[in-house]
Structure formats: C-alpha cells, structure tokens
Amino acid sequence: MYRWMRRVRAAVVMGVTWALAWAPVGVLVGLVVDPDGSLDEMWFLIFGYPGFLGGVVFSIVLARRGRRCRVDELSVT
Template identity: 45%
Template sequence: MLKSLTGIRGAVVMGLIWAAQWGLAGGFIEAFIDPRGELVDMWPQTLAIPGFVLGVAFSAVLQMVRYLSGQRLPAGAGSNG
C-alpha cells in the first residue's frame, strides 16, 4: 500500500514539475511572442494543464517500463521514490 502511494506521489510531483516548466514556456510566449494577447490571452494556463497531464502520463509510462522489464531505473527517473 505504501509503495503504491509513493508511486502516485511521485507521478503527481512529476506532473507538477512539468506543469511549472510548460507554464514558464507559456509565460515566455506571452511576454515576447504574443505580448498584446492577440492569439491567446492565457498562455501559461493553456500550456500548464497539458504539461501536468503529460507529466503524469510520462511517469506512468516509466513505471510500466520498470515493471515490465523487472529492472530498477536510475534514481530520479520516474517516480520510484
């Protein structure tokens, strides 16, 4: 039970990290490429949500690869705690 919670926590943390990075990219786009908001007015929010979802999905894929291969991934790769 505790190991599965660690995996879920790691997936959420990875999703939050990806969301922050995508949000920063959205801030860059809003500040320099589309400063008047002619294309989309909410670039950070628009990119942070898919960033979170894809970060969690990436973590899940790493966990599946780890489970199916039976090998331990390096520390920091995925949400292996």
C-alpha cells in the same frame, strides 16, 4: 496501500515538475501572441495543464516499462 500512495505521489510530483517546466514556455508564447495583454488567457496555465498531464503519463509509462529494471537498463525502443 502505502506502495500505491507512493506511486500516486511520485506521478503527481512528476506532473508538477513538468508543469513548472512548461509554464514559462506558455508565458513566452503569450508575450509573442499577445504582446499588449489584450487577451484574458493565463498563458502559463495553457501550457501548464498539458505539461502536468504529460508528466503524469510519462511517470506511468516509465513505471510500467521499468518495473524491475534500473534506469540505465531501460531500452529506448
């Protein structure tokens, strides 16, 4: 049970990290698309949610591919 919770926590942390990395990109896109702020969208969330999901998927793929390997032993293909 503890190992499972540890993997879920790692996936969530990776997702949050990716969301925090993509949120400023959303803000910059919002400044370009809507410079006067007339739209009511929260641009950081528009890019933050896909960033979170991308980080979780990346974490799952990395865990599945590198089950018994170190990071430097993983193949790109």
